[in-house]
Amino acid sequence: FLFFVVQIMSAAILILAANTAYQDFPRLSSILASDRLMPRQFMNRGDRLVFSNGIVILAIAASLLVWYFDSDLNRLIQLYLVGVFISFTLSQSGMVVRSFKLRPRGWHKTVAISGFGGIITGIVLMVVVYTKFSRGAWIVLVMIPVLMFLMKSIHDHYESLAGQLGRPDRKPVDRRPGHQHVMILVPRVDGAAARAVGYARSIRAAEVFAVTLDPSNLAPWKRLAPDIQITRLQLEKSRTKTIKTFIRAKRGELRADDFLTLMIPETLGTRSFFEIVKHPRLHRLKASLLTEPGVQVLDVPVLNEDMEAGIDEAQEPARNYVCVLVSSVHNATLQAIEYAETLQAADIRAVSFGLDPETTERLGNDWLEARIPHPLEIEDSPYRDIGRSLTSYIQQYDADGFNRIVTVVLPEFVVAKRRHQILHGQTGFIVKRHLLFAKGVVVASVPYHVETEVRPRAQSPTT
Template identity: 30%
Template sequence: MARTRTLRGYRVPAQRSELRVGPAVAPYRAAVASRVSPASIWRAVIGPPLATERQQHERLNSAQALAILGSDALSSAAYGPEEVLRVLAPAGAAALALSPSIGVAIAVLVIIVATSYYQTIHAYPTGGGAYIVARENLGVSAGLAAAAALLVDYALTVAVSISAGVSNIASAFPQLHPWRMELATTLIVFITITNLRGVRESGRLFAVPTYSFVAALACTLVGGAVMAARGTLPHVATNPPAEMRALTAFLVLRGFASGTAALTGIEAVANGVKAFREPEVRNASRVLLIMAAILATFVIGVLLLAHQMGVLPSDQETVVSQVARGVFGNSPFYYWVQISTLTILVMAANTAFADFPRLAAILARDEYMPHQFANLGDRLVYANGIAVLGLIAMALVVVFGATVHHLIPLYTVGVFVAFTLSQFGMVRHWARVRGNWWRTKLGINAVGGAITGIVGLEVGLVKFADGAWVALLVMVIVMAGMRYVRGHYELVRRLLAVDRARPVRRITRHRVIIPIGDVHRGVIEAVRYAQAISDDVTAVYVAVDPEASDDICARWERNVPGVPLVILPSPYRSVVRPILDYLDRLQAESEPEALITVVLPEFVTRRWWDGFLHNQTALMLRLALLYSRRRGRRRRVVADVPYYLAR
């Protein structure tokens, strides 16, 4: 048995693997557990930490992956067809008669893009999608453009999906219509917390709503087709648009451009290959093809039924709601469709929560985003990326009032930028690596790239004045920000390189300065620490209130004899500036190799929220000392000496 020694109730074994905690620790642990702190609240919300070896078990099977990574694409059947009708309706019946044909064109585009991404999955099984493909084959600028487009698209995906879901439920319950923004922000908070709890847990939670929507909409389309075959399909009574327009080719193109919002989310599977269980490539490919087939069927079916029933878009009731009401009436099946639509649109946001953090982590590892995004959280998810995405999405919902057709013009531009760069990147990939059937594969990606490029250009031109320019501007800003981050990390690496360091020289003098605001036990502890590291210790007090200086001096001489106290006048009542000026004077009078250590006494309250009741002078002084860049201020050390308050 290993030898042990006892230290204040702890049993410390000779081997670390045999570490045990003695009974004296139990009361302490119970006391800590009973305290309410931000950490304890956080742990109660997101659950206990998961060990790293469980990461493989947190991956998704095909059924869960279709629910998480496919929900964005599938849910677009709930609002993509409506955007087509919203554009065509002012031109009358002749324009609306073209909506099924536009639906077929969108479905063909879905199949082309899905086929192209099928090849991307097999060529790049590690994931990363458009960013990795474009960076490796077209260069860094193309890769950053694809990454910026995807990041913007993911943020808009959350805002659009949640807003569309709230609109659908408000169609069934009109009394909720004035509360759309509040409902949307609440749902974003809920889905953010759910994703912070872990991938597998969100997969289990979201699988049922996704498949419920697929079943509900499929029943609606089948029921509508049967009624149409029997001649019993009702005609929905709707009010015509207040403003009528002429039917032009530009209007048709604009309707098609609005409908291409249905393509958002197709790239999610290719971006998240590493989220699948093994065999990853086979599972990801299968999910992609199933998702594309369902989406294409739904887009055509909804537009065809809406045309047959004479459905027109309305701010009070969605197209899917009108179609379902016409097929099922006000029966429970109608409410099943509406509730399922709401849930799938909420789940669609989950696709972005799965892919945005993963792409941000890849960019962070390449040093184009802050390193914090690459940190895997204690629930084996990229928690920083999830939290940031939630905050951005809530801001979008608030700014645009949770209104879908205000967000849609910003939405699809980024999708086609990523699509096009990815496809042309694959063309370059096949031309470079070749292999079996490389000409056929190159041709598929070339056709896909050409079509998505043309459609993307058309979408950008048609929707530019409606708000697409905002999305393009944000992408440019994000790209500039990523280049700035990379430049910063390269500069830091160069400045920290050992070969640039000066020869080590001995410190000739070590002076310790202790700023104080009062004389208390926390200051006494700081003085003890200062005297342990240097014999040259000086305290400084900023006389904001001159009348209090005499009292401070008297108490200092009585409690801390032998340590000089310097009184700094402050006619403008500043605390930080006089201390910085005093340190500058000391530095100027000292020899080059002298060192000044600033010891900051700071008491810590028993409860974290009690800290807000006290001035944060030590914090402000610490920040000022750390980030002062004036020449001569860099040879300083800042040390905190906390004193923990206890009864």
């Protein structure tokens, strides 16, 4: 009986100890993320309003350690001892330094007690490291400088990015509809292609043309849109390379301040996310085009159930409501607004979802200071889910894809080094996933390319 009592009480103590880690590490990581020392994803709260990313990372790390040490408590305890006595030594030493600086009443006593505690815990730490180094203590000693280096690298990246997004010499110029050029990619001539034609005509772009890789699309296209020239591309090594080669050549013919929008009509069979799996090449193409300078991607998804029999008439929507998703005021946001102004919209407004009161207040002040001539709406996001909140927000427009259409403009920045992309919130991917099956909604990705690293300090982006 006593054996089971001891086991149950031991398990309860360990659960309480683990609960401390699962409560404090997510909170600590969110504080470090707000100081730009850890990826900004650690600041995000989940549906239960906890820092779920920190909890998941901690669970994965703990599972890997248990697996690596084969659940051997005698080996795992070495990591615990080193970590505990490092913390004790640093905290006691910090109290000594603080007392020396502030020198409150009775500070000599505080210095003596904290100094004695720091010396004792420091001695124990050295003994543990010396005797247990080869048994696992080395992992903690190696990981501390590695984590310090990673945090410094992350901080330098965010500082550099903030400087890039605030550079006055890269502030977008004032562009109007005459700066918009539209290229329609035609996988096949169907209802989705007809919707794309109607949309392209409605924005009154300076130039609209189409390309296809399938020669069988030429004849039906001339019946659908005789006023829009279509070019058949000769397939090279791959579909993606062929399209990107043509886009680069076309981009080279335009002015530096022109927009070149690749419009991609997409036919969806069902509302299942397996539709993404069915067409991996198309989605890889859209993702790869974000790295092409001066190219924007506008996705026109249409469900089969929303199409009429045969080919829909290329009807121009009577009203195009444009929503620019913003999180802060910087060059990427300004470029997205300039892009929205070229779409001949009935209404343009910026939308932000208030996840943090301090950030929301700063955004409002910056918006007024920048004198942007469009309203900014700051909406609540009760469950910290931007995708669902945006989907709910655009329902007020009652878009049908024919007479009323909603264009969501996403300012996205593309970093110079691909590995740095994981340091950002992936908001664009989340929004596109939620809006893929929304009726009458198209999504335009407007990438802002970050150049080489710079050091100027500026307001940190929150995307």
